[in-house]
Amino acid sequence: MRSELVFSLAIIIVFLGILPVFAETTEVSEKVVVLHTQSGDMVIELFPNDAPKTVANFLNLTEHQIYDRTVFHRVIKDFMIQGGDPKTKPGASEHFSEWGSGDVGYAIPGEFNTIKHKRGIVSMARGIDPDSASSQFFIVHKDSFFLDQNYAAFGRLATNASYDTLDKIANLTSAGEQTNNLPFDWGKGEIIKAEVKKRTEIPNLLDLGEPERVETLANQTAQEYSNEKFCVSFLAPAGWLVQEPPQKTSSSPDLVAVGTKIAGFTPAISLSVKNANGTSLDDYSSKIKNSLQNAIDSNNLSILSEDKTTINGNDAVVHVALAKFNMGAGHINVKFKEVIIKGQDKFYVLTYTNSERNFDSVLGKFSQVLDSFKITTNIDNSKSEKTGCLIATAAYGSELALQVQLLREVRDNVLFSTSSGTGFMTVFNAVYYSFSPTISDWERQSPIFKEVVKIAISPLLSTLSILNYVNIDSDQEMLGYGTGIILLNVGMYFVVPAIIIVKSKNKIQRFTAKI
Numbered sequence: 001m002r003s004e005l006v007f008s009l010a011i012i013i014v015f016l017g018i019l020p021v022f023a024e025t026t027e028v029s030e031k032v033v034v035l036h037t038q039s040g041d042m043v044i045e046l047f048p049n050d051a052p053k054t055v056a057n058f059l060n061l062t063e064h065q066i067y068d069r070t071v072f073h074r075v076i077k078d079f080m081i082q083g084g085d086p087k088t089k090p091g092a093s094e095h096f097s098e099w100g101s102g103d104v105g106y107a108i109p110g111e112f113n114t115i116k117h118k119r120g121i122v123s124m125a126r127g128i129d130p131d132s133a134s135s136q137f138f139i140v141h142k143d144s145f146f147l148d149q150n151y152a153a154f155g156r157l158a159t160n161a162s163y164d165t166l167d168k169i170a171n172l173t174s175a176g177e178q179t180n181n182l183p184f185d186w187g188k189g190e191i192i193k194a195e196v197k198k199r200t201e202i203p204n205l206l207d208l209g210e211p212e213r214v215e216t217l218a219n220q221t222a223q224e225y226s227n228e229k230f231c232v233s234f235l236a237p238a239g240w241l242v243q244e245p246p247q248k249t250s251s252s253p254d255l256v257a258v259g260t261k262i263a264g265f266t267p268a269i270s271l272s273v274k275n276a277n278g279t280s281l282d283d284y285s286s287k288i289k290n291s292l293q294n295a296i297d298s299n300n301l302s303i304l305s306e307d308k309t310t311i312n313g314n315d316a317v318v319h320v321a322l323a324k325f326n327m328g329a330g331h332i333n334v335k336f337k338e339v340i341i342k343g344q345d346k347f348y349v350l351t352y353t354n355s356e357r358n359f360d361s362v363l364g365k366f367s368q369v370l371d372s373f374k375i376t377t378n379i380d381n382s383k384s385e386k387t388g389c390l391i392a393t394a395a396y397g398s399e400l401a402l403q404v405q406l407l408r409e410v411r412d413n414v415l416f417s418t419s420s421g422t423g424f425m426t427v428f429n430a431v432y433y434s435f436s437p438t439i440s441d442w443e444r445q446s447p448i449f450k451e452v453v454k455i456a457i458s459p460l461l462s463t464l465s466i467l468n469y470v471n472i473d474s475d476q477e478m479l480g481y482g483t484g485i486i487l488l489n490v491g492m493y494f495v496v497p498a499i500i501i502v503k504s505k506n507k508i509q510r511f512t513a514k515i
Helices: 008-020 052-063 160-170 281-291 293-297 361-373 390-396 402-417 419-445 445-467 474-514
Strands: 031-037 040-048 074-076 080-083 121-124 136-140 153-157 191-198 223-227 232-238 239-245 257-260 268-275 302-312 314-327 330-342 345-355
Touching: 031 052, 040 052, 040 136, 040 160, 052 153, 052 191, 052 330, 074 160, 080 160, 153 160, 232 361, 268 361, 281 293, 281 302, 281 330, 293 302, 330 361, 345 361, 390 402, 390 419, 390 445, 402 419, 419 445, 419 474, 445 474
Parallel strands: none
Antiparallel strands: 031 040, 031 191, 040 153, 074 080, 080 136, 121 136, 121 153, 223 232, 239 257, 257 268, 268 345, 302 314, 314 330, 330 345
C-alpha cells in the first residue's frame, strides 16, 4: 500500500525535484560556458536561480567533457539549433539515424520558468515527459514564444560573435525532416571543445540586462480541462500546464498541473485515481497516515489537520501537512493539502504542493479546482484539453517538433476560428481520443511502427499546411477548404492505392494468361 500513496515521501521528493529552491531575483552566474565550434565560438551566460538543477547539470557535463566533439545534429533555420547528444561523438554510434536519441544515462527535472524563448536563449530539449531532459539542449535562432513555460530556459548567448556563430550554424542546409534536419555539412556544427570560464575572462560581454519574461495577465480565466481516460473534469488555473506524465512507478500521479514559479518555487496540483477495492474512505485515510509514521517520528513530516467534508456530493477527507527537507546548511518547508474524494468505486486524490511561505497565496486556485471537480462518464469533447496531438507527438518524438506545432496552429488558429471548424473538431475528438492513446503507446514501444506512422501521416500534414496560407473568414470558406482537403486526402490514401492495386492485378492476370 505504501507505494500507492500520493502522500508518501517518495512523491514528496519527486515534487521537490521539479520545484527549485528559493530565489527572489534573476541571477547571472559568474561562470559561463564557451562552446568552441568549427564555425566559431559561442559564449553562454547562465541563470542559476531560474533553473538551478539544469545549470548545475550543464556545468557538470561541460567540466566532464561530455560536450566535446558533439555535433549540432538538428538545425532548423529561423527556429533553433539542437546539440549535446553524446551519440554524435566520433565512434559513439553506428549510423547517423541514431543521432538525437542519446543521453547521459539519467534525466533531470523540468525546471520550466517564465523566461521567454527569444533569439539566443539556451534551453533544454526533452521528450513528452516534462522530466526527460538529460544532456541535449537547443539555442533559439528566431523568437519562438510557443515554447515558453514548456521547456527549461537556463542561459543566453552573451557576445556578438556568439550570435554570428549561431547564424552560421543555423544556415547550414539539410534534407529536412527525413534526416531529422541533420545538416549536410554537419562538421561545421561540431563542438570541438566546451569549457567553463569566469565572466571576467571573456572580453566584449554584452550587457543584456534582465531576460524578457512571460507576463501573467490579470484578466486570464481558468481553463476547463477534461479527461476521458480518468472520467474527470475541472477548472485548471489560468496559464497552468496540465499534463499526463508517464507512470514510472505505481505511486506516480495520473495528472499534474504545474503553475508559474513564485519566489523560486513552482506550485503544483496532482491527481491520482486509485481503485477502491471495497476499502472505505476512513480505512484508506488511516492507511495513508500509518504509512507516514516513520517520517512523522523522525520530525520530517507533521500532519497539521484532518477534516471530513463533501466535494460536489462525494464524501472526502482533507489532510494538511508540512514536510521539512534539509538542503545543505538550511532546510526547505514544503506544505501540502491533500483531498481524498470517494467515488463509486475509486478514490480521487488531489494534492496541492507549494512552499510554506507561498502556500496561502495560491490556495485559492486549488479551491477552484476542488469546487469545479466532477466525476463523469460523458465528457464534452468540444471543451476538452486542446493540447493533444498524441500520434504526431509520439511519431516525431517531441512536442518541439515542427509537425506537432503545425497541427496545433491549424487547430487553434484556423479550425477553432469558425463554428463549422469547432463543430468538426467536436466530432473529430470523439473519434480521435478513442484510439490515439493506444496508437501513441505502440509508437513509443516499437521504433518500426513509429516510422510507419510517420510516413503515413506525412501526406496529411502536407495538405493541412495549406490552411496556414489562406484567409478563412467565414463558415462557407472553412467548409470549402475543409472539403477540398478531405477529398485530397481521400484521393491520396484510398483512390490512388486502389488504382495501383487494380492496375497491378490486371497486369498480373495478363502476364499469367500469356504463360
